[in-house]
Structure formats: structure tokens, C-alpha cells
Amino acid sequence: MSFDALTMHAVRDELEAALVGGFVEKVVPLSELEIGLRMRSQHHDFNLLMSADPQAARIHLVGSGTLRRLSDDVSPFLLLMRKYVRESRIVSIQQPPLERVMRLAVETRQEDGATIASELIIEVMGRHSNVILVGPDGKVLDAIKRVPPSLSRQRPVLPHLPYEPPPAVDKLNPRSPLLARQLAAAARQAPPTTAAWRFVQEALTGLGPLSAREVVYRVCGDAGCGIDQISSWEAVADELATLFRSLETHQWLPCVVVQDGAVIHYAPFLLTQFPPEQVEKVENISEAVERAFADRIQLRAGEALRAPLRASLRTRLERVRRRDSSLRQALARGEKAEALKLAGQAILASVGQMEPGQKELQWDGEVITLDQKLSPAENAQRYFREYAKARDATKEVPALVESVRLEKEYLEQLQALVEAAEEEVDLRTLSREINEVGAGLKPAPTATRQPPKGRQKPGKGRAEPPAGTVKRFTSSEGHQMLVGGSARGNERATFDLATAGDLWLHARGIPGAHVILKLGGQEPARRELLEAARLAASHSQARGSTKVPVDYTLQRYVRKVKGGHPGLVTYTQEKTIRVDATPAISD
Numbered sequence: 001m002s003f004d005a006l007t008m009h010a011v012r013d014e015l016e017a018a019l020v021g022g023f024v025e026k027v028v029p030l031s032e033l034e035i036g037l038r039m040r041s042q043h044h045d046f047n048l049l050m051s052a053d054p055q056a057a058r059i060h061l062v063g064s065g066t067l068r069r070l071s072d073d074v075s076p077f078l079l080l081m082r083k084y085v086r087e088s089r090i091v092s093i094q095q096p097p098l099e100r101v102m103r104l105a106v107e108t109r110q111e112d113g114a115t116i117a118s119e120l121i122i123e124v125m126g127r128h129s130n131v132i133l134v135g136p137d138g139k140v141l142d143a144i145k146r147v148p149p150s151l152s153r154q155r156p157v158l159p160h161l162p163y164e165p166p167p168a169v170d171k172l173n174p175r176s177p178l179l180a181r182q183l184a185a186a187a188r189q190a191p192p193t194t195a196a197w198r199f200v201q202e203a204l205t206g207l208g209p210l211s212a213r214e215v216v217y218r219v220c221g222d223a224g225c226g227i228d229q230i231s232s233w234e235a236v237a238d239e240l241a242t243l244f245r246s247l248e249t250h251q252w253l254p255c256v257v258v259q260d261g262a263v264i265h266y267a268p269f270l271l272t273q274f275p276p277e278q279v280e281k282v283e284n285i286s287e288a289v290e291r292a293f294a295d296r297i298q299l300r301a302g303e304a305l306r307a308p309l310r311a312s313l314r315t316r317l318e319r320v321r322r323r324d325s326s327l328r329q330a331l332a333r334g335e336k337a338e339a340l341k342l343a344g345q346a347i348l349a350s351v352g353q354m355e356p357g358q359k360e361l362q363w364d365g366e367v368i369t370l371d372q373k374l375s376p377a378e379n380a381q382r383y384f385r386e387y388a389k390a391r392d393a394t395k396e397v398p399a400l401v402e403s404v405r406l407e408k409e410y411l412e413q414l415q416a417l418v419e420a421a422e423e424e425v426d427l428r429t430l431s432r433e434i435n436e437v438g439a440g441l442k443p444a445p446t447a448t449r450q451p452p453k454g455r456q457k458p459g460k461g462r463a464e465p466p467a468g469t470v471k472r473f474t475s476s477e478g479h480q481m482l483v484g485g486s487a488r489g490n491e492r493a494t495f496d497l498a499t500a501g502d503l504w505l506h507a508r509g510i511p512g513a514h515v516i517l518k519l520g521g522q523e524p525a526r527r528e529l530l531e532a533a534r535l536a537a538s539h540s541q542a543r544g545s546t547k548v549p550v551d552y553t554l555q556r557y558v559r560k561v562k563g564g565h566p567g568l569v570t571y572t573q574e575k576t577i578r579v580d581a582t583p584a585i586s587d
Helices: 005-019 076-084 179-188 196-203 209-220 233-244 285-292 294-334 337-349 376-420 424-438 487-496 526-538
Strands: 023-031 034-041 044-051 058-062 088-094 101-109 115-123 130-134 140-143 255-259 262-267 279-281 360-363 366-369 470-474 480-484 503-507 515-517 548-554 558-560 569-571 575-579
Touching: 005 034, 005 044, 005 058, 005 088, 005 101, 005 262, 005 285, 023 076, 034 076, 058 285, 076 101, 076 130, 076 140, 179 196, 179 233, 196 209, 209 233, 209 262, 255 285, 262 285, 285 294, 294 376, 294 424, 337 360, 337 366, 337 376, 376 424, 376 487, 424 487, 470 487, 480 487, 480 526, 487 515, 487 558, 503 526, 515 526, 526 548, 526 575
Parallel strands: none
Antiparallel strands: 023 034, 023 088, 034 044, 044 058, 088 101, 101 115, 115 130, 130 140, 255 262, 255 279, 360 366, 470 480, 480 515, 503 515, 503 548, 548 575, 558 569
16 A cells, blocks of 8 residues: 555645644654654644554554554654654644655744744655654754665765755656656557556656556556557546646545455545445545554554564664674775885884984885884884784684674564564564574574484473574465565575475565575466565565565575575575565556
8 A cells, every 4th residue: 555645645735734733742652663743733632643664654643542652762763852842833734746755844932932943854755764853954853764874875864964855756747738748758668568557657756556557547447457558648647637636626535445344445536446335435534544554553562572673683783883894994904914014124124224203214105104202123013013913804804704794694684574574473583583693692503303202402491493484375376485584484494495496586685585486396477476576575675665676596596605694595597577565556
């Protein structure tokens, strides 16, 4: 279910009518990536939910009783929200046209009567979603997700940096008077078998998959038709104009689609592509979004398990990164070892020409710095000591750097699996694996021999390593698909449950789950290859993104990393396919 720019505009209109002029009574941390505001406006109580969850990013009003604090952790972001947003007044609510960005301007009155103006900016953009608090000087106070330059050179989001809006996308404007001509020209460049809704969604800004399918359905009566079946791009432009007219009229017709008692879709306009008996009109867009994500709100208790795992992995990754930085600095010093040795030799060779208190020595075109407090011999010995350290570094540090790299990859794998975990059993298994690493134990291989019945292995009472969870799915062709639910689950799926002729998939260069498509040597159908690849992408750090590269190869070409942690592998003979990892409508 996609929270697109049209939905954001409908929510903005609703919030502006209900909240502007109101006061924030309380800031409620809901999970690591969700925060809520309890507000009083127009003599009514309101609850506002803001989420930066990659798979469920959104902003909307929710019913009473759903803003329940689930963690006692007090983050720097929460403290700043309490300082600048709690007991503040909502001054305005703005949204750049066709952008999934909302800006809540707030004013907080100080004890001396002065007011501080700040902004709460909600960006709903898949894995790049964020909730950012910006001070009166336009600089970031903090964000629910800090984005260092190592993750985004173009747009880091860190305290004290100026807030920069998300970069504009190079897409067509659906409100352009030349839209029909522009779409027709772009369609001529696309393969004729391209799904019309996907073409429209990727060509236009502000449009989600469901909205694009609705436009195509209204034009040709089939939401899944190809672009070669679109006889009139003017008709497409007209339907888009109808859809976007609500931006001027501020009149919306929100609805939900209910199937087997569950909401499977929502929209700020009436959906005609589904049977009428499945479509229910609702009072406002917030009700539609809340009903669509009701299961996530009910399952939010799972965050009580997920939050401490996130915090533990974040701490350990930071420690590993610091160690990696220190080792690389030592390695850089090691590369200068020969120069240090030559400097010491040059000082000894020049003792007779050196003056007391000399600051530097010119030698063979190089300048050698001297310590004025030391004698020439002592300066030479200082350089020889530095040479010895640097020489040793060139021998020992590379192996340590490789070890740290593998540990970092392992922790990032666990981090991605924690975010992808949906079941309590997966989170508990991951907790055991993470605790094992925290205890300083080197993770053992997944497969372990069981002792014969009636005999106890040495070390009675010692906890067995976690077996690793593996989730099972069935492809459209009837083949089983295995997805590792933990690091040991990845290893178990790949090396215990898969055979040489099965297909192995993993998001390319991205931490995540191993996926096995059980084929037994058969060639995969294109459709089930895409299904398996989407599983790999959606169970990786790139979940919520589009065009995720996924590598696939036969299991026989996958090897464990020697001396590495569970789930770390190398592979060859791979091919790459790009798929969506968003919860969008399947084509």
C-alpha cells in the first residue's frame, strides 16, 4: 500500500482544518521510527502519528488509545521534541506540490514570554523516510533517523547541518497542459509490452502504483493492460486532471478496499478498478490509512522486542567502525615504514653536521623534522621506533582489517534481518544470535551433530547455538521458496536445505536474507524468478526501494567465507535482475 503525494495532499488538507491553531500536549515515542503527538484543537483531542518506517512510512490522525508508549528509551531526538514541540502551537501545515513532504511550523513560548519557531518535517519516501526537527535558523536539531555522509554524500541529515529538501525528481508534471503530448512521446520510447500503469507511475511525479492503475483502468477498463493498448493519451491526461483536481478544490472521496474482512488498499479518491461491493467510502483519509495499517498498529508490540536489538546492533556497529578506522590509520602509517627508517639513517649519517637545537634536517630533497629537546642519536632512535611499529603494522594489521570487515558485514546482516523480521519467533532467534555475539563467542556453524539418546554431551547445561529460522513460501509455479530469517537461518537455508541445482538469490552488495528457489536443476520461469528476487529485495536493507539489484546463481556456486560468521558467503557465475522491494501492487 503506497502513501503517495496525492494521499499526502489529502492528509495535509485534513490536518490543516483540524490542527492549525491547536496545542501539542504530549510527545509519545511509539517505536524507534514512529512518534506521536497528543493535541488539543478546536475543543477536541487529536492524536497525530508520524512514521519513518521504510515499509509503512506515513502521517495521519489516529483514534484515541492508539498512541501507546512501548519503550522507556529516551533518545536525543525525543528530548528535543519535548523541548521544541511539546506545549507548542501549530502555526501552519505546508506541503510542496506533488511532494511527499509535510512541514508543520510550531511555536513554543518560553518563560520570558519570547517564542521559538521551529519546524517538524515529515518525509515519506520509502527507505529514505524521516521525521526531522529543524530550528529557527534552518539547521537540523535532530532527526528520528540520522543520515551521516557515509550513507548520503548528497544529503546528510545531522544536527547542526542546514536542512536541505529532498532533491527534485526528473519526472513529468501530471498537471502540465502538454501532458498528453509528453506521455505519447515517452511511450514511443518504451517497450510495447510495458504495463501501462507502471509506465504512467514511473513517468509522472506524485503518483503511486494504485493511483496509476486507477487511471489506466478508467481509460481502457483493464488496470493491467500494456501501453500498446492505450489508444488515446489525451484520455489518460484527462483522467489524471480529474484525479489531481482535488488539489485545487480540496474535496476528496477517500475509500478503502476490503477483502476477506481485511483492508488491502486505500485511496483519497473513489476506486473503480475493484468490485463495488469491496469498496467502502470513509469519512476522511486518516480513517482510511489507519484502517489499512491497523494490523501494524496492533502488532506494534513487536517493537518491544525489536527496539533493544536495534540499539544493541547500532552500538556494536559503531564500535566496529571505530576499530576499523583505527586499524586503517595504522595501516596508513605502515605504508610509511621505509620512509621512517631512512629518516633515522639520515640523522645518524648527519650527526657531524648537525647543530644543537636544530629543528629540521634537509636530506636528499626531503625535510626531516627533529625534536629540539632530543640529541641527534635520540632523534634517530625515535624514528627507528616509529619504523618498527609501522613495519609490524604492515604484517599484522591487514588480517585484522579483514576480520573487522567480516564482523561488520555480519552485524549489518543481522541489522537487516531484524528490520525484516515479522514474527516473534524470528525476533527471539535473532536476539539469541545477537546475545551470543555480545558474549564474545565466535558463532559456530549452523549444523550441529546431536548426541545419541541417553548420552549427554560434555559441558552439560551449556546452551545450544540457535538453529536459525527459515521461512517458506510457494512460487506461482508451485516451487518452494526458502528465506533465511536470521544469520544462522541464512546458512541453514543455503547449505542444509538447498541442493546444488537450486537457485540462490541475494540483494547485490546489500545486507539481507538468503533466498532459495527449490528447482532441483530445472530452469525457473520468469515470473517465479521475479517472485524470488522480490523476496530477497524485501528481506534486505533495501526493502521499500525500487529497482533493487538482486544476484542469483546456482547453490553449487555459493561458498562459506573461510573463518567467517554464519550467513557470510562468496559466490560466482551470478546474474543480476532488478526488482521492486516496495509493497506495491504486483504486475
